[in-house]
Amino acid sequence: EPEVTQTPSHQVTQMGQEVILRCVPISNHLYFYWYRQILGQKVEFLVSFYNNEISEKSEIFDDQFSVERPDGSNFTLKIRSTKLEDSAMYFCASLLSGGTGEFFGPGTRLTVL
Amino acid sequence: AQSVTQPDIHITVSEGASLELRCNYSYGATPYLFWYVQSPGQGLQLLLKYFSGDTLVQGIKGFEAEFKRSQSSFNLRKPSVHWSDAAEYFCAVGNTGGFKTIFGAGTRLFVKA
Numbered sequence: 001e002p003e004v005t006q007t008p009s010h011q012v013t014q015m016g017q018e019v020i021l022r023c024v025p026i027s028n029h030l031y032f033y034w035y036r037q038i039l040g041q042k043v044e045f046l047v048s049f050y051n052n053e054i055s056e057k058s059e060i061f062d063d064q065f066s067v068e069r070p071d072g073s074n075f076t077l078k079i080r081s082t083k084l085e086d087s088a089m090y091f092c093a094s095l096l097s098g099g100t101g102e103f104f105g106p107g108t109r110l111t112v113l
Numbered sequence: 114a115q116s117v118t119q120p121d122i123h124i125t126v127s128e129g130a131s132l133e134l135r136c137n138y139s140y141g142a143t144p145y146l147f148w149y150v151q152s153p154g155q156g157l158q159l160l161l162k163y164f165s166g167d168t169l170v171q172g173i174k175g176f177e178a179e180f181k182r183s184q185s186s187f188n189l190r191k192p193s194v195h196w197s198d199a200a201e202y203f204c205a206v207g208n209t210g211g212f213k214t215i216f217g218a219g220t221r222l223f224v225k226a
Contacts, residue, residue, distance in 0.1 A: 043216040044216070
């Protein structure tokens with residue numbers, strides 16, 4: 001069964017450093033997403049991406065965040081200057097079309113020290 | 114705006130007993146509804162989804178959920194709980210516009226012997 005993959009599974013970084021979280025969505029999917037889950041809290045939407053541009057973003061997704069689909073397979077989330085409060089599990093998801101449901105990746109746990 | 118409410122933060126049931134996890138949603142049109150399960154430190158696994166049609170939906174691991182439009186509810190049920198079902202359960206609603214998913218706060222299920 002096709003699946004969304006994410007690397008790394010765990011990333012530790014120092015405050016102020018840049019991090020890039022990588023995702024490989026399911027190959028024929030058209031919509032791509034990042035979500036965040038702070039430890040013990042609910043999963044929150046960050047951003048959606050379609051047709052090579054951001055289609056929607058939440059208020060969490062400020063200027064420190066960016067997304068990119070640099071080639072036909074990868075989808076990345078960059079945090080330019082990490083803060084302690086960016087520590088969370090980050091989930092990538094992809095979707096073929098409306099009415100099918102998103103497929104979530106296993107997540108990347110980001111720890112900012 | 115869409116929202117999801119899971120009124121129970123945690124629930125404890127005995128192994129072999131039946132289970133019902135409550136979920137209420139707020140959405141202007143017919144929603145896409147989902148239940149996900151998350152084991153500690155793990156990713157999100159889709160249990161079942163509702164898009165249209167039969168309001169009783171069967172999922173994996175013996176779970177089912179019933180969509181009740183009049184009550185704006187989508188409660189998850191299982192007739193006999195196993196110790197391995199102990200996890201966090203998230204109800205979610207899909208946005209038919211940008212297709213993003215809005216999650217509830219989750220219900221943690223504890224199973225006692």
